[in-house]
Amino acid sequence: MTTTVQTSVDSPCGPLTLVAKDGRLAGLYMTDHRHRPALETFGPRITPGELPVFAAVSEQLTAYFAGDLTTFDVRPAFAGTPFQQRVWSALSDIPYGETVSYGRLAALLGQPGASRAVGLANGKNPISIIVPCHRVVGANGSLTGYGGGLERKRWLLDFERGSTQQTLI
Structure with a gap:
């Protein structure tokens, strides 16, 4: 059974919703994102620190928006063709x-x-x-x-x- 959870983080370009499936990053959506799945498919909301991938993504996004990071090292869990x-x-x-x-x-x-x-x-x-x-x-x-x-x-x-x-x- 797949475990899906979500969290939100602030950014200079607006709030970002992070989605994880089985502990891996599966989504990063902006407000009014065109192909954003329905919110209820994202699972329960947790704090960024409750899941290691959310903590890592949050930290890397902070560094990116501070101008200190140009390459992310998060391995995404892609679901597509x-x-x-x-x-x-x-x-x-x-x-x-x-x-x-x-x-x-x-x-x-x-x-x-x-x-x-x-x-x-x-x-x-x-x-x-x-x-x-x-x-x-x-x-x-x-x-x-x-x-x-x-x-x-x-x-x-x-x-x-x-x-x-x-x-x-």
């Missing part, structure tokens, strides 16, 4: 403060004609920020859809480039 999991895994290879296009990411996955499929998988990434789907942009560099909203995507990219206000919300 094999293709989605390949896309989500590839997202973690995009360097901090940099962006790639959907087409470039598709090419890196060995499927150069799959930019739309990459975009759909990217949009359903269940672990925002840690799995940096915000670093994927349109072919011309434009900001395209983001589960947490384009304002947050712009804020996260500007933050990583060192040119943003301290908080979004």
